Amino acid sequence: MVEQELIRAAQSGDRDALITLLREIEPYVYRTAYYLVHNEQDAMDASQEALIRIYTKINSYEEKAQFKTWVQRIVTNIVIDKFRRSKPTVSIDEHNLVFLGKEDVEKEVLSSYAAQDIREAIDRLPEHHRTVVVLRYLQDFSYNEIAESLNLPLNTVKSYLFRARQQLQTMLQDYEKGGVRG
Secondary structure: OOHHHHHHHHHOOOHHHHHHHHHHHHHHHHHHHHHHHOOHHHHHHHHHHHHHHHHHHHHHOOOOOOHHHHHHHHHHHHHHHHHHHOOOOOOOOOOOOOOOOHHHHHHHHHHHHHHHHHHHHHHHOOHHHHHHHHHHHHOOOOHHHHHHHHOOOHHHHHHHHHHHHHHHHHHOHHHHHOOOOO
């Protein structure tokens, strides 16, 4: 079934269609939550809450907006609410380097340091800048989709992204000189 047909069937009370739809969007919902909170448990909690909200609010979805934009708004609002209630934590991924050669290990370690520093820099951004960065660069949303998802004017989205890029560039400028880690 095409997504719109699944949505209409789910809105008509077809439980199987709703479950199929939720299963299709579950990875997308989790990925968005994880990119915003960087913590597996918090992302799982936010994803579950978002899927429940989608389940209970499917009838309020109108085809004025794209379905993924509507879902994105739900996930983002849940994560923002969690950020407001508690300070977010950053989890550092463990890398299994046992099977890599020496050069590969060095590249992987440097890459993991860079990725960690980028995540930490994104986490230091103000909430509204962090959210638009995640949506634009990690979820590949267009400016219009971000504006629609966050219910913001298009120029505000552009301004947030511009300022966020400036802040990130300042925070990460040492990488242009060969990296900040030893």
